[in-house]
Amino acid sequence: MKPIRKAVLPVAGLGTRVLPATKSIPKEMLPVFDRPAIQYVVDEARAAGIEHFVFVTGRNKSAIEDYFDTAYELESTLQGKNKSAILAELERNKPVPGSMSFVRQQAPLGLGHAIWCARDIVGDEAFAILLPDMLVQAQPSCLAQMVEAYDRVGGNLIAVEPCEDPSGYGIIDPVDRSGPLMKMKGMVEKPPRESAPSNLFITGRYILQPDIFDLLADQGAGAGGEIQLTDAMVRLMASQDFHALEYAGQSYDCGSKLGYLRANMAYALIDPEHGPAAAELVREFAGPS
Ligand code: G1P
Numbered sequence: 001m002k003p004i005r006k007a008v009l010p011v012a013g014l015g016t017r018v019l020p021a022t023k024s025i026p027k028e029m030l031p032v033f034d035r036p037a038i039q040y041v042v043d044e045a046r047a048a049g050i051e052h053f054v055f056v057t058g059r060n061k062s063a064i065e066d067y068f069d070t071a072y073e074l075e076s077t078l079q080g081k082n083k084s085a086i087l088a089e090l091e092r093n094k095p096v097p098g099s100m101s102f103v104r105q106q107a108p109l110g111l112g113h114a115i116w117c118a119r120d121i122v123g124d125e126a127f128a129i130l131l132p133d134m135l136v137q138a139q140p141s142c143l144a145q146m147v148e149a150y151d152r153v154g155g156n157l158i159a160v161e162p163c164e165d166p167s168g169y170g171i172i173d174p175v176d177r178s179g180p181l182m183k184m185k186g187m188v189e190k191p192p193r194e195s196a197p198s199n200l201f202i203t204g205r206y207i208l209q210p211d212i213f214d215l216l217a218d219q220g221a222g223a224g225g226e227i228q229l230t231d232a233m234v235r236l237m238a239s240q241d242f243h244a245l246e247y248a249g250q251s252y253d254c255g256s257k258l259g260y261l262r263a264n265m266a267y268a269l270i271d272p273e274h275g276p277a278a279a280e281l282v283r284e285f286a287g288p289s
C-alpha cells in the first residue's frame with residue numbers, strides 16, 4: 001500500500017459564524033493562543049507524514065498563502081535585532097519549497113465541491129483531508145493515529161468521537177463498537193437528534209481513495225442545500241471498505257465563538273512556558289468555588 005502523502009485543506013469558507021472577527025481576516029488565520037489556527041492543522045498533518053498540502057481557497061484568503069511564504073522584511077529586521085529563537089521558529093514553520101498548492105473554489109457550493117476542486121492536484125492516490133475548523137490535541141497526532149490504522153486495514157477511514165448534539169455534524173452508523181476501529185454501515189450529515197444513528201460524529205479528518213472524486217463530480221445538493229462530502233462517502237461505501245477510528249485525543253471546534261474561545265484556553269493551558277499562568281487566569285475568571 002502506498003503511503004498517504006497528500007492532504008487537502010478546505011479553507012474557502014467565509015467564517016460567517018465567527019463574524020465580525022472574520023470580516024477581513026480568514027478564519028484559519030485567527031490566532032489560537034500564539035499562532036494561527038492553520039499552523040496546528042499543518043503540524044498535525046506533517047506529524048503524520050504528509051508531504052504535500054493542497055489548500056482549497058477563495059477570495060480574501062491570500063493571508064494564508066503569505067503566512068507560509070518568506071517574510072523578507074520581517075525576517076531581516078529580526079536578524080538585525082538578534083531575535084534568533086523566533087527566527088528559528090518561523091523557519092521551522094516554513095513548508096518545503098514546492099510542497100503547497102493553492103486552488104480556488106469559486107462558489108460556496110459545499111464541502112464536497114471544495115474537495116472535488118482538488119482532484120487534479122491529488123491525482124490517482126489515496127489522500128487525507130483535514131478540516132481546519134477542527135483543532136485536535138492528540139499524541140500521536142489524530143491523522144498519525146489514522147495513518148497507523150490505515151496501514152493495517154486500507155480502504156477509507158474517518159476519525160470519529162462522541163458528541164452531545166448530533167444535529168451539527170456528520171454522524172456514523174457503526175456495525176459494532178467493540179473497539180476503537182469499527183466498520184460502518186452508514187453515515188448521515190446533520191441528522192435531527194431523534195433519528196441520529198449513533199452519537200459518534202465525524203471529526204473532520206479523513207483518509208479517502210481517489211474514487212471519491214468521480215462520485216463528487218455528480219453529487220447533488222444535500223443537507224443545507226450544499227454538496228456534502230458525507231453523501232459521496234455513503235455512495236463510496238457501497239463498493240469499498242470504510243472504517244471509523246475513535247481516536248484518542250480531544251477536538252476543539254473553532255467554527256463557533258465559544259468553541260474558538262475553548263480552543264484558545266486549551267492551547268494556552270498546554271503551553272510549556274505559559275500553561276501554569278494560564279491556569280491561574282482560568283481560576284481567576286472562574287471566581288471562588
Ligand atoms: C463538516 C462535515 C461534517 C463534520 C464536520 C466537522 O461540517 O460535513 O460531517 O462532522 O465538518 O467539523 P461543517 O462543519 O462544515 O458544517
